[in-house]
Amino acid sequence: MSAVMLTEPEQQVLLAWAREVLEGLLHEGEQPSLEGRLFPPALVQSAGAFVTLHLFGELRGCIGTFSADRPLVEIVREMAVAAATQDPRFRPVPRGELPLIQLEISVLSPRWVSRDPLAELEIGVHGIYLTRGWHRGVLLPQVASEQGWDAETFLAHTCRKAGLDDEQAWRLPDTRLELFTAQVFGEPPRPESAGGGPA
Secondary structure: OOOOOOHHHHHHHHHHHHHHHHHHHHHOOOOOOOOOOOOOOOHHHHOOEEEEEOOOEEEEEEEEEEOOOOOOHHHHHHHHHHHHOOOOOOOOHHHHHHEEEEEEEEEEEOEEOOHHHHHHHOEEEEEEEEEEEEEEEEEEEOHHHHOOHHHHHHOOOHHHHHHOOOOHHHHOOOOOOEEEEEEEEEEOOHHHOOOOOOO
């Protein structure tokens, strides 16, 4: 299965849909229905996605799935709700915070196994999906670019994200390491958050 690639207008429709979902959830207590809605054909293709929330430039929630068994609009609806209410690293987003939240969506490609990650991994292009036993860690492509990491540091942080004590565990033969790409797009900074967060 090839990666879904969205045009800029399609990206804007998907971002607006994600915001409508959060506004419905936080203001009315319910998610908008897909019934009777017409979306561009690309948005009803099956694809995995992550939804990331930022507040004053800082991470506020991020949840996603590689499962591509449902339309992208349905996946984004579910992940937007999860990012706002179920990320264990953060308290749920309150209604009053929503105008300050900046949404970002990452539409995922299928994953493939990497046999030589130091040679294959391109910073800013590839994300990492690492599994070792019951440990699992995922980092999106943009994370390494934002943090200024090289490939080895990116791999080490993925081991840490998986809960592994050994940051070199990615080198071990029984560690499965997969790469993927993502089309990443987001809202512009919210006007209310210009100039940074509260002192």
